[in-house]
Amino acid sequence: MKINLTVEEKAFEANVKDFLASELPSNIKQKVLQGRALKKEDHVRWQKILYEQGWAAIDWPYEYGGCQWSAIQKHIWAAQCAISAAPEVIPFGLDMVAPVIYTYGNDAQKERFLPDILASNVWWCQGYSEPEAGSDLASLKTTAVIDGDYYIVTGVKTWITYAQHADWIFCLVRTGSPQTVNNDALSFLLIPMDSPGITVTPIISMDGAHEMNEVVFENVGVPIENRIGEEGKGWTYSKTLLNHERAKLAHVAVSKNRLQELKKAAHDTLTGHGSLMDDPRFSAKLARTEIELTALEFTEFRTLIAESNDTDPGPESSILKIVGTGVSQSIDELFVELAGLYVLPFIDPESAEKFAGTQIIPKQTINTARLYFNNRKASLFGGSSEIQKNIICKDVLGFDLNEKRGEK
Amino acid sequence: MNFTPSQMQLELKESITRFIDSEYDQVERRNMLASAEGFSNVHWQRMAELGCFKALFKATDGGNGGTALDTMMLMEEIGKGLVIEPILASQILSGRLIVETCSESAKAKLLPQIISGALTYASGLYEPLGRYDLSYVSTRAYPRRTGFSLTGRKNFVLNGGDADKILISARTGGAENSKGGISLFLLDSDLEGLSIHRYKNIDSHAAAEVILDGVFVERSANIGELGQVLPGIEAAVDAATLALCAEAIGAMGELNRKTLEHCKTRKQFGVSLSSFQSLQHRMADMLIEYEQAKSSMMYAVVMSDENHGIAPKEISAAKYRVGIAARKIAQEAIQLHGASGVTDELDISHYFKRLTTIEVQFGNNDFHLNRFIELSREEEDIN
Ligand SMILES: Cc1cc2nc3c(=O)[nH]c(=O)nc-3n(C[C@H](O)[C@H](O)[C@H](O)COP(=O)(O)OP(=O)(O)OC[C@H]3O[C@@H](n4cnc5c(N)ncnc54)[C@H](O)[C@@H]3O)c2cc1C
Numbered sequence: 001m002k003i004n005l006t007v008e009e010k011a012f013e014a015n016v017k018d019f020l021a022s023e024l025p026s027n028i029k030q031k032v033l034q035g036r037a038l039k040k041e042d043h044v045r046w047q048k049i050l051y052e053q054g055w056a057a058i059d060w061p062y063e064y065g066g067c068q069w070s071a072i073q074k075h076i077w078a079a080q081c082a083i084s085a086a087p088e089v090i091p092f093g094l095d096m097v098a099p100v101i102y103t104y105g106n107d108a109q110k111e112r113f114l115p116d117i118l119a120s121n122v123w124w125c126q127g128y129s130e131p132e133a134g135s136d137l138a139s140l141k142t143t144a145v146i147d148g149d150y151y152i153v154t155g156v157k158t159w160i161t162y163a164q165h166a167d168w169i170f171c172l173v174r175t176g177s178p179q180t181v182n183n184d185a186l187s188f189l190l191i192p193m194d195s196p197g198i199t200v201t202p203i204i205s206m207d208g209a210h211e212m213n214e215v216v217f218e219n220v221g222v223p224i225e226n227r228i229g230e231e232g233k234g235w236t237y238s239k240t241l242l243n244h245e246r247a248k249l250a251h252v253a254v255s256k257n258r259l260q261e262l263k264k265a266a267h268d269t270l271t272g273h274g275s276l277m278d279d280p281r282f283s284a285k286l287a288r289t290e291i292e293l294t295a296l297e298f299t300e301f302r303t304l305i306a307e308s309n310d311t312d313p314g315p316e317s318s319i320l321k322i323v324g325t326g327v328s329q330s331i332d333e334l335f336v337e338l339a340g341l342y343v344l345p346f347i348d349p350e351s352a353e354k355f356a357g358t359q360i361i362p363k364q365t366i367n368t369a370r371l372y373f374n375n376r377k378a379s380l381f382g383g384s385s386e387i388q389k390n391i392i393c394k395d396v397l398g399f400d401l402n403e404k405r406g407e408k
Numbered sequence: 409m410n411f412t413p414s415q416m417q418l419e420l421k422e423s424i425t426r427f428i429d430s431e432y433d434q435v436e437r438r439n440m441l442a443s444a445e446g447f448s449n450v451h452w453q454r455m456a457e458l459g460c461f462k463a464l465f466k467a468t469d470g471g472n473g474g475t476a477l478d479t480m481m482l483m484e485e486i487g488k489g490l491v492i493e494p495i496l497a498s499q500i501l502s503g504r505l506i507v508e509t510c511s512e513s514a515k516a517k518l519l520p521q522i523i524s525g526a527l528t529y530a531s532g533l534y535e536p537l538g539r540y541d542l543s544y545v546s547t548r549a550y551p552r553r554t555g556f557s558l559t560g561r562k563n564f565v566l567n568g569g570d571a572d573k574i575l576i577s578a579r580t581g582g583a584e585n586s587k588g589g590i591s592l593f594l595l596d597s598d599l600e601g602l603s604i605h606r607y608k609n610i611d612s613h614a615a616a617e618v619i620l621d622g623v624f625v626e627r628s629a630n631i632g633e634l635g636q637v638l639p640g641i642e643a644a645v646d647a648a649t650l651a652l653c654a655e656a657i658g659a660m661g662e663l664n665r666k667t668l669e670h671c672k673t674r675k676q677f678g679v680s681l682s683s684f685q686s687l688q689h690r691m692a693d694m695l696i697e698y699e700q701a702k703s704s705m706m707y708a709v710v711m712s713d714e715n716h717g718i719a720p721k722e723i724s725a726a727k728y729r730v731g732i733a734a735r736k737i738a739q740e741a742i743q744l745h746g747a748s749g750v751t752d753e754l755d756i757s758h759y760f761k762r763l764t765t766i767e768v769q770f771g772n773n774d775f776h777l778n779r780f781i782e783l784s785r786e787e788e789d790i791n
Contacts, residue, residue, distance in 0.1 A: 134746050136676040159747045206750050206757035272541045272585065281774050333735070336768065340539050340775075341564045343768050344609040369610045369764070373757075376742050376750050384746070386686060 001297045003072065013076050020084040023049050032085040035367035037209060040123070040165045043090050047120035050089070057094050057118055064102050064110070065118045071304035078253035088254065090162070093117040093124035095248055096241060097170045100188060104229035104237050113190070127157040127171035127191075127215060128238070135387050137172070138182040138235060142217060144173040144189060150221040151175070151189065153197075156214065159381070163200050163213035166193050172238055175231050188234035190226045197221075207373040242383060246317040249382050250324025252297050258331050259290060265338055265364040276338060285337075289330050296323045315395040318388035325378040325385060332372040339365035343372075411710055413481060416472070421481050423458050428489035434755050437490065446570065446614040447493045456525030461499050469507055470519050476712040479647070480654040480705070487658025490758055492613055494528055496655070497566035501648040502529035502575055508640035509592055509632030518594075518631075530571035532562030532618050533641060540771045542577075542641050544585045547620060549578040549593060555626040556580075558593060558601075561619050568616030569606025571597060576620070580635050590641070592632045599623050611758075611765040646723045649770040650712060653705040653723075653730045656766045660698050660733060663741040663759050667691065670745055687744060694737050701726075701733035721783040724776040731773040734763040 005013065028042050050056040058074060060066030069077065081088075089095070098117050101109055116122045133140040142155025153173055163169065169191050176185030193200075197220035203212040229237055263286060269276040276282050303316050336343050342365040379385045393399040413421070432451065440448050455461065463478045465471025473479075479500065486495060503522050506515060521527040538544030547560020558578050568574060574595045582589025597604060601623040606616045632640060668691055671682040681687055708722035738760040742749035749756045767773065 129747070132675075134676060136678075139677075204752040206752055206760065208752070212747070212751075269539075270537065271539055272544065279774065279778075281777065336764070337772055337774060339768075340772060341534060341768060344564060344611075344615065344765060345607050346610045346612075347607055372764070373610075373750075373761070376739070376760075377747070379743060380747055380750070384743070386684075389686070 001294050001301070003075070005072070005076075009072055009076065012073055013080065016077055016080045017084075019053060019055075020080055020086060023053070024084055024086050025049075028087060029085045032087050034363070035371050038087055040162075043087060044120050044123070046087050047089060047094075051119045056089075056120065057098065059095070060098065060118075061102065064098075064114050071301065071308045074304060075301065079256070082253035082257040085257075088251075090123075091248065092126050092162070092166075092170075093120070093122065096126060097124050097168075097190070100170070100228055100237050100241050103240070104188075104233075108225070109228065122167040123162070123165045125160050125163045125166035125169045125193075125215075127160055127163075127169040129159045130156055131158050135384060138186065140172060140174060140186070142171065142173045144175050144187060144222070146175075146224065147221075149224055151224060151227070153189070153191065153217045153220040153222055156216050158214045159203065159212045160215050161211050161213075161381075163193070163215050164202065164210065169193055169215065172234050183235035184232050186234040186238075187231050188228040188237050189222055190228065191217075191220065191222050195220045195222065205374065205377075207370045209370075209374060243314065243317045246321040246382055246388070249378070250296065250300055250320040251328055252293070252300050252324060255293055255324070255328045255331055256297070258328075258335075259286070259293060261364070262286065262331060262334055262338065265335075268364070269338055269340075282334075282337065285330075285334060289327060289334065292323070292330075293327050296320070296327055299323070315391055318383075318391045321382060322385050322388045328378060329375055332368075332375050335365070335368045336372050339368045343369050410713075411477060411706055413477065417463075417478060417481050420459055420463055421485060424455075424460060424482065424485040425488075427454060427458060428485060428491065432489050432491065434490075437492065440492065441612045446608070446612070451491075452493050452525055452528075455493060455495070456523075460495065461523050461525055464499050464503060465507070465519065465523055469515060470523050476647070476650055476709040476717070479651045480709050483651045483654035484658035484661075487655035487660075487762075488662045490659070490755065490762060492611075494530075494567035494570070494613070496648060496651060497530050498522065498528040498571065500651045501566070501644055502531045502573075504644035504647045505531055505575055505592065505640065506631070508643045509637045514631055527572040528567060528570065529573050529575065530565050530567040530616070531575040531644075532565040532568065533577050533645065534562065534564045536561055536563045538585075540775045541585060542645060543587050543590065543638055545577050545579045545590050546584050547576065547578040549580050549591060549630075551580070552624065555624060555628075556593065556630065558595075558620045558623040558625065561617065563617045565616045565618050567614060568618055569604055569614055573597065574604075574618065575631075576618070577637070577641060578620075582635070587638050589635045590638045591630055591634050592637045592641070593625055593629050594631050595623065595625060595629065599625070609765060611761045613765070642720070643717060645770055646720055647712075647717060649727050650705070650708055650723050652766050652769060653701075653708070653726045656730045656734050656763060657698070657702050657705055659759050659762055659766075660701065660737045663737055663756065663763075664691070664694050664698055666756065667694065667741045667744050674746075681744070690740055690744065694740050697733035697736050701730045704729040721780060721787065724771075724780040724783065727771060728773050728776040728780060731767045731776070734767050735773075738763040 028046055031038055047056060055067060057065050058067040058069055058077060062068045094117060098114060101113050128137055130140050130142060142153065142157065144151035144153045171189045171191055172186050173189050174185050175187040197218040199216045201214045202210045203214060204210055205212065266276040266282060271279060300320055303320065342362060390401055394401055460482055462471045463473035463482055466474030499522060506518050522529060533542055535544055535546055547562065549556040549558050560578060562576060574597055576593045576595055577590055578593055579589050580591045601621045603619045604616050606614055609615050671687060672680055674681045704726045708719055708726035711719035711722040741756050742760055745756050748754050751757060
């Protein structure tokens with residue numbers, strides 16, 4: 001998608017480019033370019049640089065540290081970040097818990113939590129899912145029972161991304177009596193990860209990475225003042241939040257940049273009949289993906305405009321999430337096809353470059369398999385693609401999903 | 409057209425299933441993956457005893473099977489059990505290379521040790537710049553007074569770091585990718601000038617890059633006719649490709665079974681996942697994919713057996729169709745398992761990685777689609 005920029009917008013773009021060129025640390029950029037995992041320090045370092053610049057929380061309201069950027073400016077920012085291989089901001093603090101705090105929290109909570117989130121002084125994780133409550137989040141069983149000034153929290157949260165790094169976890173927990181209908185009994189609690197009674201156990205993913213964790217709460221005391229908003233309203237709060245989360249999960253700018261990389265790599269890949277770009281089958285797949293991505297970009301743009309007119313991202317965010325995930329996963333697959341046999345060696349990038357002095361895998365394909373494996377999660381977390389379609393069915397098309405389910 | 413297994417084939421199949429169920433559990437397999445060797449010699453010997461290797465060779469070559477149907481029946485079980493012993497690289501690809509290219513006397517010398525499982529073999533046929541082109545051979549064999557000197561690079565050599573013997577395609581004539589002038593050499597793995605860099609593939613099978621820097625071999629190391637082995641290499645790779653298809657079918661069948669079982673037991677929203685019609689249809693699609701892939705694989709098996717092991721067009725069709733199904737089924741299996749599907753702990757992800765590997769080995773989907781088109785055109789030109 002090409003947009004004609006105004007003079008001011010062009011100046012803004014130049015400013016963004018300068019900033020990224022001078023401030024993005026080169027070792028972080030290298031890791032992003034090679035698709036390698038970033039360390040906690042890398043993320044924090046970059047987010048603190050953004051904070052210094054005043055660009056850490058572009059979507060926040062201005063009064064709390066947001067940027068007041070137009071939809072076009074946000075678009076420029078995302079595009080330039082992707083082109084410069086800047087890491088994506090870790091969402092749990094800045095994009096996920098902060099909007100709940102500044103929307104539903106009291107003044108004391110805003111003062112206590114927002115500045116540290118903005119400055120990336122604390123690392124947050126999201127404690128929603130449970131072994132028995134995945135898609136059906138509202139059936140979660142972790143309980144929080146009042147005892148004096150405290151909630152006593154007991155239960156198991158699972159698949160929690162980066163809990164091993166986190167200082168705080170935001171959780172949906174069951175308050176209220178067991179008789180209360182499912183989602184009227186959920187509350188939104190902020191819990192320090194160093195509270196006595198919390199145990200974190202790693203879960204290793206198929207690409208060998210340690211991202212997910214199981215987090216067990218055994219009689220963990222949490223001050224009542226750590227509850228956001230009213231008791232029993234946690235579900236409503238987090239639903240709004242999920243809409244924000246989903247809209248971001250389209251990853252348009254990143255996909256656009258990866259598609260460019262893919263094209264370059266296809267030109268460089270020889271097949272015996274010229275380059276892979278000359279193979280009509282491969283280039284047709286590339287073209288189809290590009291068409292889909294451009295349409296997605298415009299869909300996203302339409303939502304950004306709507307948002308800047310103060311409409312909350314509603315069910316459209318489900319479309320962004322489904323299509324965005326689909327496009328990014330098809331780019332993964334095209335990289336797999338491009339790499340051919342080079343998909344196979346599972347060598348960490350550091351040793352591959354030094355491998356007896358020879359490069360065993362071309363640089364552009366070194367992380368192909370890892371990324372393909374890792375990104376299978378995209379259609380699961382933040383509400384799976386099937387659940388997004390259910391949301392569309394219910395909220396847009398008006399179907400009653402419980403009607404005669406499974407009956408004949 | 410005959411694809412009814414014989415009594416002997418059924419018995420072998422049954423004993424392998426029993427072996428995998430009782431001695432080849434996933435815990436054991438994981439320990440093996442973590443070990444330095446990467447596969448178990450004990451299992452290797454057991455497979456030899458059970459007759460797995462014999463089944464892959466004709467009676468005239470010292471075996472008791474040797475048809476594509478024999479291979480298929482074995483490899484489906486191997487796929488189900490996610491077996492990592494190098495049966496494909498050693499027995500099937502290398503064994504078949506010897507069968508296709510060697511004189512009777514050379515076969516009589518080499519095959520017994522393969523069939524008994526005493527030695528394992530690897531074959532270096534692909535090169536870093538050749539993509540899937542078997543005629544792209546830039547490795548050169550220069551004649552010397554009593555033999556040859558080999559220089560070049562082979563990559564993606566399955567079992568290359570663990571094999572006792574390595575077969576290498578090298579050029580004794582012709583330009584880099586001409587069809588003539590390709591010869592086959594049998595190397596011991598400890599020769600001077602030979603460096604072997606072992607690594608693990610995404611599916612935990614071991615492979616290697618093999619660098620030949622003036623490796624001297626005696627004249628007797630040249631097996632097969634000098635400069636004329638490309639058709640033999642292609643036939644052996646086709647046989648291995650078909651074996652991989654059968655392995656994929658075994659793995660896909662298992663993934664479908666596990667996914668169905670999961671959806672029947674996992675409850676969300678107070679009901680089992682399998683009660684959602686959208687998911688029922690997804691599982692129906694997985695079954696359709698499986699059956700279509702299986703049919704194209706079986707058709708290639710039958711055609712291969714009816715045409716003395718030669719059925720390139722049908723094998724390409726099978727590899728393409730299996731590749732499409734493999735990707736789809738592997739992805740759907742993870743998706744329907746939810747987050748547990750992407751963990752290392754559940755074997756769903758291990759099947760996913762094996763199927764991804766199979767999809768790209770010996771030519772990916774586009775490669776075989778292109779090859780199918782070319783072969784169809786050639787056929788039409790002849791008719
Ligand atoms: C890498 C990764 C990181 C994650 N990080 C976090 C995190 O930080 N915090 C957190 O709280 N959670 C996290 N999750 C969990 C994620 O939100 C859940 O995986 C997701 O909600 C799905 O739940 P489940 O895995 O239990 O699958 P299930 O709910 O068991 O679903 C299995 C399959 O059935 C489908 N399905 C379920 N119900 C229906 C229906 N009604 N109709 C049609 N299809 C249906 C699903 O779409 C899915 O394909 C993470 C997951 C992954 C994979």
